[in-house]
Amino acid sequence: MTAPLRIGFIPLVDAAALIVAVDKGFTAAEGLEVELVREVSWSNVRDKLNIGLFDAAHLLAPVAIASSLGLGHIKVPIAAPFNLGINGNAITVSPVLYAALMEQIDGDRFDPMATAKALAKVVAIRRKAGADPLTFGMTFPFSTHNYQLRFWMAAAGVDPDEDVRLVVLPPPFMVDSLRSGHVDAFCVGAPWNSIAVDLGIGHILHFVSDILERAAEKVLAVRQVWADKHPDVVAALVRAAVKAAEFIEGPANLDEATRILAQPERIGVDPEVIQRSLTGRLKISPDGTARESGRYLLVGREGAGRPDPVQAAWLYAQMVRWGQTPLSPEAVKTAMAVFRPDLYDAALGRSGDGQPGAPFSAFAGPAFDVGDLAGYLASFEVGRRAF
CATH class of the missing domain: 3.40.190.10 (Periplasmic binding protein-like II)
Structure with missing residues (x-):
């Protein structure tokens, strides 16, 4: 020993x-x-x-x-x-931002290029209206979450350092930050995306496997x-x-x-929420809409x-x-x-x-x-x- x-x-x-x-x-x-x-x-x-x-x-x-x-x-x-x-990560957005993206989207809502282009339109509309930039939470400057958010946004010309705000939050604090309105969206690992959906305060927009296969x-x-x-x-x-x-x-x-x-x-969360993450069968919207992916998380x-x-x-x-x-x-x-x-x-x-x-x-x-x-x-x- x-x-x-x-x-x-x-x-x-x-x-x-x-x-x-x-x-x-x-x-x-x-x-x-x-x-x-x-x-x-x-x-x-x-x-x-x-x-x-x-x-x-x-x-x-x-x-x-x-x-x-x-x-x-x-x-x-x-x-x-x-x-x-x-x-194992996902991008979760507030109901307000989700509605704005769906209003601007042209194409499949599960296509990251379509949602990135919709985000670019939302950013432009907000800038023209004089609104504050959207705020996205991620877990650390040197994190996959940071790079995955940036890769997705930048593919449609959104500059993550100029067009939006990226802020660092510990994973367990993401949900409360979304609920309080301190962030409009976040990228984090399981189970915190599912917790936001279950509370009715978030929509899972993308699994990271939509952005990077592996x-x-x-x-x-x-x-x-x-x-x-x-x-x-x-x-x-x-x-x-x-x-x-x-x-x-x-x-x-x-x-x-x-x-x-x-x-x-x-x-320290409900076993059923963890089981969803391990099986890749996730509820992605508060209305119960579900999505399944065998690539959501590979252990x-x-x-x-x-x-x-x-x-x-x-x-x-x-x-x-x-x-x-x-x-x-x-x-x-x-x-x-x-x-x-x-x-x-x-x-x-x-x-x-x-x-x-x-x-x-x-x-x-x-x-x-x-x-x-x-x-x-x-x-x-x-x-x-x-x-």
Whole structure:
């Protein structure tokens, strides 16, 4: 038995594999004693991981990259040997904004280009009327939520730094901020979009899988120096997380998994809401309109747990596009090295040979070419490149 591990997490459904690994006993079976610590904000999780108060963490994938590059905070190299979630975010808008978008839309309301063009029209109407810019909540400057919102808006010419306001809010505070009118919309992970719909104060406009077919969302993160000192512990954590993800994805285990996740000290919401997120069958409007997608959130299936460095490169490219850092060949390598399929494969006793990542696909823009980030970025009309 190793010394007890302290692992931080945010109450989100994509922490499922980590929570189930501990509460179902998969970590104990690997000889690990783990204390899960529930946090509210990503800055708390990042800071406690970086200074060693946490041994590991449920962490935003871009935060792991930013920390390794020294962006926005001190430089602490991070290793991510397991993907806790692929996709899982959604964009939720207030009833007022939803009505405005539907009034302007030309096309399928589930087509992100159609809604982005409708947003551009709403922005122009509000500007002409002298109204305040729309305010969108997202969870962190270095977050998938930030980049997904920006990618969607900018595809129709909406400048996220000039035409709207983007504000940072911890995930559990999104719903109250929408209810109070402090934001007009937000992008957040499950279950908070569903909570807003159930309360009658929001419409889920898009699943992130409408915008990016396969987007790395959260990772199991450890400090690189800690991983180097404790390779056996890292491998044990990966194996426990893989077993938990397999358990969660088993239809016969769904009720038990959701009960575990719904505990007050874990995610702390109704099990039925969590179950919707895990099955991809979500109510998207207060009137009961529902939508189903097998790609809403991937916890373990379709190889979701194995980190893909190409995903890290895309996230780094977004940091460059929006002026958070200049483009650098060395930085690209550093970013891609954060995602560690080698550690994942070693933990499971597998060979990584011949296991390329899934193709990266988005609803707009050119094909992503990790070998030509400059050309990829130059193709976008809206951006804040720092060079």
